[in-house]
Amino acid sequence: MAYRSTERVKARLSASRERIIVAALGIMAEHGYAGCSVAAVAERAGVATGSVYRHFPTKADLFAEVFRTASQREVDAVARAAALETSAAEQMAAVVETFSGRALQSPRLAYALLAEPVDPAVDAERLVFRRAYAELIAGYVAAGVASGELPPQDPELTATALVGALAEAMVGPLAAGVAGPETIPALIAFIHRALGVSP
Amino acid sequence: MAYRSTERVKARLSASRERIIVAALGIMAEHGYAGCSVAAVAERAGVATGSVYRHFPTKADLFAEVFRTASQREVDAVARAAALETSAAEQMAAVVETFSGRALQSPRLAYALLAEPVDPAVDAERLVFRRAYAELIAGYVAAGVASGELPPQDPELTATALVGALAEAMVGPLAAGVAGPETIPALIAFIHRALGVSP
DNA sequence: GCAAGGATTGAACCATCATTCAATCCTTGG
DNA sequence: CCAAGGATTGAATGATGGTTCAATCCTTGC
Numbered sequence: 260m261a262y263r264s265t266e267r268v269k270a271r272l273s274a275s276r277e278r279i280i281v282a283a284l285g286i287m288a289e290h291g292y293a294g295c296s297v298a299a300v301a302e303r304a305g306v307a308t309g310s311v312y313r314h315f316p317t318k319a320d321l322f323a324e325v326f327r328t329a330s331q332r333e334v335d336a337v338a339r340a341a342a343l344e345t346s347a348a349e350q351m352a353a354v355v356e357t358f359s360g361r362a363l364q365s366p367r368l369a370y371a372l373l374a375e376p377v378d379p380a381v382d383a384e385r386l387v388f389r390r391a392y393a394e395l396i397a398g399y400v401a402a403g404v405a406s407g408e409l410p411p412q413d414p415e416l417t418a419t420a421l422v423g424a425l426a427e428a429m430v431g432p433l434a435a436g437v438a439g440p441e442t443i444p445a446l447i448a449f450i451h452r453a454l455g456v457s458p
Numbered sequence: 459m460a461y462r463s464t465e466r467v468k469a470r471l472s473a474s475r476e477r478i479i480v481a482a483l484g485i486m487a488e489h490g491y492a493g494c495s496v497a498a499v500a501e502r503a504g505v506a507t508g509s510v511y512r513h514f515p516t517k518a519d520l521f522a523e524v525f526r527t528a529s530q531r532e533v534d535a536v537a538r539a540a541a542l543e544t545s546a547a548e549q550m551a552a553v554v555e556t557f558s559g560r561a562l563q564s565p566r567l568a569y570a571l572l573a574e575p576v577d578p579a580v581d582a583e584r585l586v587f588r589r590a591y592a593e594l595i596a597g598y599v600a601a602g603v604a605s606g607e608l609p610p611q612d613p614e615l616t617a618t619a620l621v622g623a624l625a626e627a628m629v630g631p632l633a634a635g636v637a638g639p640e641t642i643p644a645l646i647a648f649i650h651r652a653l654g655v656s657p
Numbered sequence: 658g659c660a661a662g663g664a665t666t667g668a669a670c671c672a673t674c675a676t677t678c679a680a681t682c683c684t685t686g687g
Numbered sequence: 688c689c690a691a692g693g694a695t696t697g698a699a700t701g702a703t704g705g706t707t708c709a710a711t712c713c714t715t716g717c
Contacts (some may be wrong), residue, residue: 268664268714293578297705298667307666309707318705379492382575389626410651416644419630420623424652427588427622428615445615452609453623453652467684467694496675497697506696508677517675 276314278304283325288368292377295322319380326381329372330388336361338395347403348456351421352447354396359429359443366433373426373433389426393418400454410455421450475513477503482524487567491576494521518579525580528571529587535560537594546602547655550620551646553595558628558642565632572625572632588625592617599653609654620649 282303286295297318301308315321340357341350362369371377372388397418403409428446432438451458481503485494496517500507514520539556540549561568570576571587596617602608627645631637650657 265715272664296703301667308705309667310665312706313664376575376578376581379575386629412647412651413640413644416627416641417648420627420645420648423622423624423626424619425622426626428619430585431618441612442615445612446619448611449616449619449652452611452654453648455651464685471694495673500697507675508697509695511676512694 272314275304275306275310279306279311279314279321280325280328283321284329284368287325287329287371288365291367292322292371292375292381297321317380319378322378322381323384326372326384326388329368330384330391333358333361333372334388334391334395337392341395341399347399347406347408347454348451350399351396351450351454354399355425355447355450356443358392358425359432359438359446362429362433363438366436369429370433374430389422392422392425396421403454408456412455417454421453424450424453471512474503474505474509478505478510478513478520479524479527482520483528483567486524486528486570487564490566491521491570491574491580496520518577521577521580522583525571525583525587528567529583529590532557532560532571533587533590533594536591540594540598546598546605546607546653547650549598550595550649550653553598554624554646554649555642557591557624558631558637558645561628561632562637565635568628569632573629588621591621591624595620602653607655611654616653620652623648623652 279300283295283300286299286303297311298308300321301311304311311318311321315324337354337357340353344350344353362373372385377385393415395418397414400409400412400414400417404411404414425446428442429438432442478499482494482499485498485502496510497507499520500510503510510517510520514523536553536556539552543549543552561572571584576584592614594617596613599608599611599613599616603610603613624645627641628637631641
């Protein structure tokens with residue numbers, strides 16, 4: 260027994276794995292999911308095609324993880340921004356501003372995460388992403404209802420519908436490349452009405 | 459010149475074409491877009507694989523037309539139901555009821571039309587579908603704003619966001635197979651709030 | 658330095674379908 | 688009935704791109 264994987268090797272392995280994920284994310288942000296062949300990801304990561312399969316059993320598994328990582332980052336950013344606010348109305352305004360601001364900052368990535376046609380197995384990960392947003396929003400809605408700031412409603416349904424509204428309202432601007440400056444305030448107004456925020 | 463296509467032949471051709479579209483729709487409704495190989499469509503239509511290409515230059519063109527046909531049917535049904543109502547509030551309630559009712563009636567088809575991963579060229583057709591709904595709704599919203607039933611708002615944005623909300627709220631139930639009986643009334647309540655319908 | 662065995666390579670492999678096309682069948686006008 | 692030529696067939700073709708694997712390289716402990 261002359262070889263057993265040691266810390267140094269393990270570190271290199273996990274660095275490779277990380278580079279592959281970062282490379283995949285980078286290509287997604289630049290060329291969308293469509294540009295993400297395994298060969299392209301491998302080349303950008305500086306490894307051979309076959310090495311990708313040391314770390315991920317299939318391409319779908321790799322991209323499930325990529326989606327998970329990227330999505331988590333988005334949800335975290337939105338949650339962080341919303342947590343600075345106190346009322347449900349302000350929290351939701353922060354959600355919209357952060358979500359749209361980040362999406363417009365990286366439109367290609369946002370489009371890939373939200374709407375680009377992808378492998379069905381990866382698409383499933385999108386549901387998780389959207390549900391994470393919905394959970395976040397549902398929390399704010401429930402608190403708002405409990406405190407009397409918002410009228411009685413099913414927080415889950417409201418949150419799900421709002422996620423859909425937000426995503427749909429962004430797809431147009433993302434395709435166009437920019438959103439008119441009035442889009443985001445108008446969207447916030449819409450969402451405030453939908454929540455039943457009293458004017 | 460001993461052969462020139464005659465009426466009878468033209469009729470047979472267009473019947474074939476129609477059968478192909480119907481077959482494609484049927485398979486979509488039963489097995490989703492994923493089950494729609496050209497060979498499967500051809501077999502169901504009772505023609506050879508190659509004959510499909512007498513009528514459509516590519517598979518994407520075939521399915522663009524299939525999506526267009528199916529979508530138009532949906533939009534028409536919704537428009538017909540909404541046209542029976544007079545206030546924006548009632549019109550939107552009719553939109554939601556018709557849309558969700560039909561979706562839950564043919565969940566597989568609804569999922570394919572709304573959210574299933576498809577060829578990018580076909581996906582583009584979905585945008586048209588969603589925009590058609592948005593236009594329809596925008597008309598009702600604009601009328602409601604003009605009559606003073608609804609508060610001032612950008613009808614296009616409201617309509618787009620509502621389409622997103624509606625679609626998103628249906629994806630869960632479509633995946634689960636059924637919607638709880640309270641889902642639709644709750645969705646109507648949400649949409650009424652979002653429109654600013656006074657209670 | 659060396660043998661053991663894991664890590665890495667990248668060209669070959671292969672599965673999946675969309676698409677094509679040579680052969681065949683049918684329809685038409687004479 | 689015939690010849691012309693379009694319609695139809697379905698097996699072969701081909702493109703794509705994920706996946707594999709024999710060969711090679713590296714690392715480890717002695």
